[in-house]
Amino acid sequence: MRIFVTKNYQELSYKAADIVEDYLKNSSAVLGLATGSTPMGLYRELISRYENNGLSFQNVQTINLDEYIGLDRNHLQSYHTFMRENFFSHIDIPSHQTHIPNGLAEPLDVECSRYEKLINEIGPPDVQVLGIGENGHIGFNEPGSKFSSETHVIQLASSTRKANARFFDSVDQVPTHAITMGIKSILKSRQILLLASGTKKAAAIKRLLDGGIDEKFPASALLQHSDVVLIADREAWSEVSSSSETIFNVEYL
Numbered sequence: 001m002r003i004f005v006t007k008n009y010q011e012l013s014y015k016a017a018d019i020v021e022d023y024l025k026n027s028s029a030v031l032g033l034a035t036g037s038t039p040m041g042l043y044r045e046l047i048s049r050y051e052n053n054g055l056s057f058q059n060v061q062t063i064n065l066d067e068y069i070g071l072d073r074n075h076l077q078s079y080h081t082f083m084r085e086n087f088f089s090h091i092d093i094p095s096h097q098t099h100i101p102n103g104l105a106e107p108l109d110v111e112c113s114r115y116e117k118l119i120n121e122i123g124p125p126d127v128q129v130l131g132i133g134e135n136g137h138i139g140f141n142e143p144g145s146k147f148s149s150e151t152h153v154i155q156l157a158s159s160t161r162k163a164n165a166r167f168f169d170s171v172d173q174v175p176t177h178a179i180t181m182g183i184k185s186i187l188k189s190r191q192i193l194l195l196a197s198g199t200k201k202a203a204a205i206k207r208l209l210d211g212g213i214d215e216k217f218p219a220s221a222l223l224q225h226s227d228v229v230l231i232a233d234r235e236a237w238s239e240v241s242s243s244s245e246t247i248f249n250v251e252y253l
């Protein structure tokens, strides 16, 4: 794992954009994308480079990690809406080249198989952008998820529903289930770009680097991948032990 520690969230977003932009030099790049607050600065920076520096997404394909079950794609809090509003509608990517699981599909197991097949056919992504949940979830793979899992339906942990309640009127409105790429699906990506910002993520980053590989902490599966780049800002990095700092290849920006 290569690690960059940045002064703040803005610098984290610039560094992440530099890495993603490198892949866009290959006109047929496949990007694995994530939702959540963390990658929003990356998306803003890529939009700015599209508007000001001629960065184009015309031949790019995108594959998103997950979607809530039961929300229409036009629901304000669906991940379809999140991606459209925060990224896709601001760049020149044709909509048929963007892929997100359909949370209203029936039956859901057929949708999961369709999505995994799509990952294998269009992807795997050249680079998969990932955030991390406070409980170590990646995508919506909650603690206990099998590392051998492909795209599947998952029941959300109550802590995840509480954490995501900030986007809804109340926690009761947060869906109870989601479709998520599995850990095995995520690990298919050629490179993984894990982003972590703020003190709320400090314990999870410490656990990731200090705690060993364990299905109880889904993000620890990333330690089995040969090309992971972690970009953490100083707040997210603040609890990592000094012994981990010496084991991993850390660069302070």
Ligand SMILES: N[C@@H]1[C@@H](O)[C@H](O)[C@@H](COP(=O)(O)O)O[C@@H]1O
Binding pocket: 034, 035, 036, 037, 038, 039, 065, 066, 130, 131, 132, 133, 134, 138, 139, 140, 160, 164
């Ligand atoms: N499914 C998403 C994840 O993909 C995301 O990484 C995580 C952290 O979100 P945030 O970046 O807002 O802290 O929570 C959500 O539940």
